[in-house]
Amino acid sequence: MLSDNDFPIFLGSEIEQPRPEDALFHVLPIPYEETVSYGGGTGKGPAAILEASWQLETFDNFSSPCELGIYTRSPVNVSGEAAQVMERIARATREIVEAGKMPVGIGGEHSVTWGVIKGYLDAGITDFGVVQIDAHADLRDRYEGHKHSHASVMRLVVEAGIPLFQLGIRAYCEEEMAARTQYGIHHLDAHELVPSNVQSFKLPENFPSKVFFTLDIDGIDPSVFPSTGTPVPGGLGWYQTLNLFESVAQQREIIGFDLLEFAPIEGFHAYDFAAAQLLYKLMGIIQRNRATQGQ
Numbered sequence: 001m002l003s004d005n006d007f008p009i010f011l012g013s014e015i016e017q018p019r020p021e022d023a024l025f026h027v028l029p030i031p032y033e034e035t036v037s038y039g040g041g042t043g044k045g046p047a048a049i050l051e052a053s054w055q056l057e058t059f060d061n062f063s064s065p066c067e068l069g070i071y072t073r074s075p076v077n078v079s080g081e082a083a084q085v086m087e088r089i090a091r092a093t094r095e096i097v098e099a100g101k102m103p104v105g106i107g108g109e110h111s112v113t114w115g116v117i118k119g120y121l122d123a124g125i126t127d128f129g130v131v132q133i134d135a136h137a138d139l140r141d142r143y144e145g146h147k148h149s150h151a152s153v154m155r156l157v158v159e160a161g162i163p164l165f166q167l168g169i170r171a172y173c174e175e176e177m178a179a180r181t182q183y184g185i186h187h188l189d190a191h192e193l194v195p196s197n198v199q200s201f202k203l204p205e206n207f208p209s210k211v212f213f214t215l216d217i218d219g220i221d222p223s224v225f226p227s228t229g230t231p232v233p234g235g236l237g238w239y240q241t242l243n244l245f246e247s248v249a250q251q252r253e254i255i256g257f258d259l260l261e262f263a264p265i266e267g268f269h270a271y272d273f274a275a276a277q278l279l280y281k282l283m284g285i286i287q288r289n290r291a292t293q294g295q
Helices: 042-055 082-098 112-122 153-159 174-183 238-251 269-292
Strands: 025-030 070-072 102-107 129-133 164-167 186-188 210-216 253-260
Touching: 025 042, 025 082, 025 112, 042 102, 042 253, 042 269, 082 102, 082 112, 102 112, 102 269, 112 153, 112 210, 112 253, 129 153, 129 238, 153 164, 153 174, 210 238, 210 269, 238 269, 253 269
Parallel strands: 025 070, 025 102, 102 253, 129 164, 129 210, 164 186, 210 253
Antiparallel strands: none
């Protein structure tokens, strides 16, 4: 099953493309790659993940997330200047949010998260926080002259007044450390999580009740996902990542999430499949916690 522009739909071998109004999850491919600073390939990530999703089972070992409906939207047009691209991402996200649905972004480089967050703000949704899994803090004011850089995206988030909690960070500069203090950013870095195999944590009591979760593939250890442009050793494990996500879902209402920085390696389909499975398992965690919380 293909979308309107011949892009694969998520889990298309198993499900029909539903009507937009009948699906909770709205998958938004964002194949943007402009400011990457090391390895490339993130622009090919969305298509690889969607294609690999055709090999998934609808049952994720605990439930069938597709029962809530998964609608795959056409990819965002990522041509032109960064500011224009962010506006297009924001418009697409705003449409999803205003329809009462949940955006599921697939990147593309991490800079696209700002466009998604802007979509929430443009829709009048301001009472939420962001939880980030990443190898990098992404808190520079700008990087290589770019304000809309993958290394600056979380700076834009906190400058907009949105509370941020960072998980698994293990690469940051002095400027980013200062930004953490300046903006009161909560964090549990990799050295606090990985050696002790921490599987859950408590969000601060004053952290917003609604959360957007942004997951950079390089937050997971490169032994699991070498398929990213800026791998850093010492990252989270597969089950640890899922359990930390579930820890957030148990404490707060997740209103959307994205999966970024996946760069397919030609001939190594295992990583494409793992990324698709990760996306689907996150949907499953949301599905089950919504049921538990009566949402």
